Amino acid sequence: MQSLSHLVAIVGPTATGKSDLAVELAVELNGEVVNADAMQLYRGMDIGTAKLTPAERRGVPHHLLDVLDVTETASVAVYQQQARSAVEDVLARGRTPVLVGGSGLYVQAVVDDLTFPGTDAQVRDKYEQELVRVGPAELHRRLRELDPVAAEAILATNGRRIVRALEVIEITGRPFSANLPKPGPPRYGAVLVGLDRPVEDLDERVDRRVTQMFGAGLVDEVRQLANVGLRRGRTASRALGYQQVLAELDGAGDMATAAAETAKLTRRFVRRQRSWFRRDARIRWFDAANPALASDVRTLLTT
Structure with missing residues (x-):
């Protein structure tokens, strides 16, 4: 099939089958995959991020996989430049x-035309300490007073984004929302394809995936990464599954507890992802459980 002259974006919550669909479409459309999973940027974080194996990639070139060491902090601004x-x-x-x-x-x-202001380590550290002390809800309340538009766009549970918004407001003297993308056509003529399933199905798939990850050697993967500095990585050490295994390696060593906590937090994360993506009216949604999924998406893209 002929290549498309625009970007295709496959989005949606965890455990919907996005990676497999992306490869299938890339094979059919003479395509290449660009990763937009923050934790799959990291080398060695394979099992816990459900990264496709080389065989599962079916010869399709993948960009922005395995580009960071676990000690490096992921930057959306740097990612933006590299992904574009x-x-x-x-x-x-x-x-x-x-x-x-x-x-x-x-x-x-x-x-989107998302811009990234500079950073100030001292200011950020101040708000990160407050986040630990009072929690995200209180900081979100403060953000709502300073910048209601930003508060509406940022989930009240997303402590890191709230801290970043307060930091930008303080160092620029301008609302954080001034840096948020304005609604409009996506870059590169992108067609945004969303995959979703009923929440109950996603919960079951998450539980099954976490069980498979621990069975496939997630604990050994975390041990190996700990030897090369995972605990020092501000971003990688907080990844779902990795943080929970590290806590048990440093504590009671109860990996059943780590697995249960990973599944619980992943189910919660899925709900936040759904809320985030459902706000974007440009996304065309598909039932990920539909056997005709790939065919239906291909029809959308080629007609």
Whole structure:
């Protein structure tokens, strides 16, 4: 099938089958995949992020997988530059770029005019300490007073984003919402495809996936990464599954508890992802359980 001259973005919550669909579409549309999962940026974080194996990638080139060490902090601003460069390179070679992932801010950084102000370590540290002391709800209340538009766009449970918004407001003297993307057509003529399932199905799939991850050696993967500095990584050490295993390695060593906590927090994360993506009216939604999913999406993209 002929390549498309625009970007395809496959988005939605965890455990909907986005990666498999992205590969299938890339095979059919002469495409290449661009990763938009923040934790799949990390080398060695394979089992716990459900990263496709080389065999599962079916020979399709994948961009922005395995580009960071676990000690490095992921930056959306840096990702934006690298992902846009990858998309533009794929288009320039006459192939179809397929952006795929459930990290909403990373997807938005590619398809929307999202700008990233500078940072001030001292100011950020102040708000991070407050986050620990009073919790995200109180900081979100403060953000709502300073910048109601930003507060509406940022979930009250997302402590890191709230801290970032307060930091930007303090160091720029401008509302954080001034940096948020304005509604409009997505970059690269992107067609946004959303995959979803009923919440009960997603919960079951998450539980099954977590069981499979622990059975496939997640604990050994975390041990190996701990040896190369995982605990020092501000972003990687907080990844779902990795944080819970680290806590048990440093504590009672009860991996059944780590698995149960990972599943519980992942189910919660799925709900936040759904809330994030459902706010974007440009996304065309598909039932990920439909056997005709790939065919239906292909029809959307080629007609």
